Amino acid sequence: HHLLSDLELAAFLLLEWHPETTDIREQFPLPLDATLTLAKEAGIRHPAVSGVAQHMTTDFRVSTSDPARPEFALQAKPYADLADPRTIEKLELERRYWAAQGIPWYIITEKDIPSTVFQNINWLYPAQGDHIPTGELCERLTFYGHRFRDKPGNTLISIAKSLDVAYHMAPGESLLEIRQMLAHRLFLFDLRKPYSKLTAADLTLADPMALSGGFHASGE
Numbered sequence: 001h002h003l004l005s006d007l008e009l010a011a012f013l014l015l016e017w018h019p020e021t022t023d024i025r026e027q028f029p030l031p032l033d034a035t036l037t038l039a040k041e042a043g044i045r046h047p048a049v050s051g052v053a054q055h056m057t058t059d060f061r062v063s064t065s066d067p068a069r070p071e072f073a074l075q076a077k078p079y080a081d082l083a084d085p086r087t088i089e090k091l092e093l094e095r096r097y098w099a100a101q102g103i104p105w106y107i108i109t110e111k112d113i114p115s116t117v118f119q120n121i122n123w124l125y126p127a128q129g130d131h132i133p134t135g136e137l138c139e140r141l142t143f144y145g146h147r148f149r150d151k152p153g154n155t156l157i158s159i160a161k162s163l164d165v166a167y168h169m170a171p172g173e174s175l176l177e178i179r180q181m182l183a184h185r186l187f188l189f190d191l192r193k194p195y196s197k198l199t200a201a202d203l204t205l206a207d208p209m210a211l212s213g214g215f216h217a218s219g220e
Contacts, residue, residue: 010113011076013121023063030056030097038096044089072104079109117191127183141186148200156198
């Protein structure tokens with residue numbers, strides 16, 4: 001994935017984490033003939049460089065498993081940019097294009113993404129790609145589930161540190177395993193709470209029958 005800003009990265013991670021997202025296409029190009037026609041109709045100067053019309057792009061075109069909204073387009077813009085008249089003109093061309101396609105189009109700014117949610121997903125996202133056999137995940141679920149029930153008020157970090165010592169594991173190994181479990185959605189938790197402050201009581205056991213289908217951390 002090639003992302004052009006921290007805001008785009010944050011938006012991408014949120015989209016990628018959402019359980020209904022099935023495909024994300026970044027910097028999706030809009031047909032030049034279509035945007036030129038829209039610009040002429042709206043009386044808006046089309047983006048150009050040295051007099052040569054340029055392709056416009058939408059940051060993300062997203063496919064989902066939601067029958068009510070199988071596709072939508074998303075443009076990530078810093079909030080301050082929305083005060084620029086020229087930016088608004090270009091966004092209007094983009095809006096008109098997607099409206100003509102019958103596809104919902106949205107703008108997202110940094111004000112729409114809680115920093116804690118972004119930090120949590122940014123921490124978990126790399127561990128999503130760690131391949132762990134289902135049998136091993138089940139063993140971890142049992143092992144750590146008991147430890148979490150024994151010490152509900154302790155933070156995950158403190159539990160991990162104590163397990164590293166008790167089982168002569170390398171420092172950080174237990175936390176990595178917990179991180180992988182959370183990334184594989186074996187437990188549900190509120191993404192608005194910093195992962196560094198999560199306690200065992202903040203976790204809710206996901207349905208073990210869903211192991212093969214994946215689990216989803218809740219930000220609601």
